[in-house]
Amino acid sequence: MTKTCDIVIIGGGIAGISLAARCAPMMSVTCLERETSLGYHSTSRSAAVYIPNYGTALLRRLIGMSGDVLAGDAIVDGGVTSHRGELALVTEAEADALAAYMDGSTGLAEITPHEAQELCPILRTEPFVSAVYEASAADIDVDKLFQGFIRMARQAGADIHTGQEVLSLTKTGSTWRIETKTDRFETPIVVNAAGAWAGELAMHAKASPITITPCRRSAAMIPLADGLDPSPWPMIASISEAWYAKPDAGRLMVSPADQDPIAPCDAWVDDMVLAEGIDRFEKATTVTVTRVEQQWAGLRSFAPDHDPVVGFDPVATGFFWLAGQGGNGIQTAPALSQLAADLITGAAVQDAVSDVDLISGLLPERFI
Known part of the structure; x- marks a missing residue:
């Protein structure tokens, strides 16, 4: 019929x-x-985060238009966002990435590596020359x-x-x-x-x-040493998107921020890509990853x-x-x-x- x-x-x-x-x-x-x-x-x-200053100028407008709905009662009573904040970390070689990130942005604060470390105590200061903090970034359920x-x-x-x-x-x-x-x-x-x-x-x-074009994005969940509570930490990321990490139920979700084109499929983790991303994360922090509790990959698709x-x-x-x-x-x-x-x-x-x-x-x- x-x-x-x-x-x-x-x-x-x-x-x-x-x-x-x-x-x-x-x-x-x-x-x-x-x-x-x-x-x-x-x-x-997806482990989505609401980041108003992320992406192209058009995407930033769409994200901003969605903010009140995500935080309000229109879809779900009580909203679906909770405060997180985001730190984008800048090395000396990433001046161009910093300029592009700041272009057209609103509500960002450029801070020192030591100020970034106060927000996220596992960060090393020596690899970085500055950081950008976005206080309005929020976790999305x-x-x-x-x-x-x-x-x-x-x-x-x-x-x-x-x-x-x-x-x-x-x-x-x-x-x-x-x-x-x-x-x-x-x-x-x-x-x-x-x-x-x-x-x-x-x-x-x-x-x-x-x-x-479908692209793969991988992630892993890693445990932290006893006594470390990541719940008040912001999301941390390389400003050029070489890696990122965010707190998740007492652990850290770490991603190599990969964006490798693949055919449409049930995406799987490329172990080498994930390992390289974890290595970049380790070089930026004092964390040594000895165990991965969970790993997965998903698809994100792009127009030209x-x-x-x-x-x-x-x-x-x-x-x-x-x-x-x-x-x-x-x-x-x-x-x-x-x-x-x-x-x-x-x-x-x-x-x-x-x-x-x-x-x-x-x-x-x-x-x-």
């Missing part, structure tokens, strides 16, 4: 689910996830946020299906036909929220040939300019892009999902995101 609805969202990560939550009160929504659990490849493997969006979507009537890999995507007239192993769907609007598979899905739809791709495709009518968040899908989800829903439904784009430059910087036709 063929099922019909106003919109089919392909991808059940934070992008697809948050959009389903926004659209479901206004239209019939079906969300299809290829895996047997939602958010499997990226969302569930990813699961709490994700479950909040799932609950919103289902309460508004969205049909969310797992284990539904799209095998065929064709269009006749104004109708898209989607086939999975067990079901068929017809809809006038298909949303490409397929994450690492967004490029492949666009090819099946004969949409614009926009390259979405590292900004998200959001909007209707200029070639394939009714095909909507919501892809290329590049590891920022969690902290931009409130703003991007609302903007995408407004564009899809034809509603007046909310004032906070109505700037023409912002919208044009997201639309897929910028690559055509």
